[in-house]
Amino acid sequence: MVSNIVELAWVEHLLDKLVRQGRPSPGLYLDVLLYLKEHPQVPWQVAWLQVMSSGATPGV
């Protein structure tokens, strides 16, 4: 197993644990990472923007 993938998996595991503890926002941060893994060409700020704004109420 490549070292940096293991390190990423550790981070994801920890964020997931926070989500399971019932805290809402870690889910968004985890979503940012998952989104970027699926869309590696998307700039990270754009991914951050898309995921975070999906948790907000648009236009309010």
Place this chain on the structure above:
Amino acid sequence: MSGTPRNEPSFQAQGQQSGGMSSAEGSPFTTSIGSSIPSIFRYELDEKPPCVTAETNIFIRALQIPIPNDESLEPEDQEPWPLYRNIASPDNYMECPSDEHLPRYFIKKYGTDTGTMGFPNIYGVMYAQSWTNPVLRHACLAVASFWAGRRAGHTFTHRSEAHINFLLPELQRVIRSRSFDDGHLCAVYMLMSFALDTNRLGVMQKHGEGLVLMLRHLGYLQPTSNGRHVLSDRAPPLVIHIWRLALRDDNMCGFGGPGLYKLCLPAMEMTGQPYERCMSSFMDQNRLHLRDIKRELFRKDLLTHRILHFQNDVLSLRATGAYRRMADTFEQHFTRQGKVVMDEITLQRQKISLQYSRTTSSTTRPVKQFLHHLPFYTTMWDSYCLFIYNSQTYIHATLIIDPKLGRSEKYPERTTAAIDLCRAVAAREKHLSPQAASLCFAGLAFIGTNPRGLSFI
């Protein structure tokens, strides 16, 4: 978490300790509505304030005067019940009996729930100030209702809405007539914070922009010769606290760039002097050892805020036609500017390492390890977050200049920072919740291809 000291000094005593504050230090608009700091020391919070008993308040006394032979009332509502029982006291002090627990919640618990540690009396002082400022009082009750409700498992309470609806007309009036004071500043921050807590970033931004205009109008936020801003020496400690929280919230929402949230506060100078005065006024006397850590956290927030402004400048320049024509020149410029920021981050790292880092555990308590990397120890439990945030800030700064995720050829220390961040997180795993954003930055530094060409399992 901040505890409330058993021998907590009374607000009256605090006023005597701090020597009070001259009216010159408050806003110039405090002549008609007395929300300047000295007014809060007039009575103890545990005592009944004046004008809330029948002996001292004609409105309350009127409630006790029965109208004989009033046939319009239901029999059970006739004597001894007063006719005017629904008349509220003059500024609608407490319009619903179910709100009675809220002042106590706001004073004792709100700060802990919203992450204001180490200042156990600060919301008591704010609430005391609200006795003479109905706008602030209803803002306090609105956020208290929301957070107390959240503790009870609710997501929103209609009482919050009722309090906000009550205060908005008067708040708009004082802003229009430019007769607002420090208490109104606090109220606007409460609304900003409430909007953030309820995920309404657009509303939050509007309140934040209003807060900045009010700070400028009252002379608390002043420009410097190099285009940045400082908080003036005459800003009262409670206003400094509000500004510091607005800075923290600005940071929290600013990572995604201006498409999601435009920073409200202007770029600030890296000076901790105003915050020192805030700490002197409100720091928990039993937790003075946290003062250095709070100072570093504040510096970290100033630095992060500056980086976010830098990020927004870089993003907007990269979108221009001039950038497309001379990309290399622009990138060299970004690298030079980024180096200044990264030098500051490195300096802060050296400082906190000297003060808090250690190579072995000082206790027998086991410290968790991040994978095969060495465990991470500090001399003081509360200082872990400093290392976590420092690493996060470093990763963030490198991602602005070299936005490609994962290992950076230009900044190989990015991976080291991510590993350090995770080592510190592993060491304090049970108290993670504020570190979710930091973990995300570590993830950004780990994502991507491996330099040896092996990209996946």
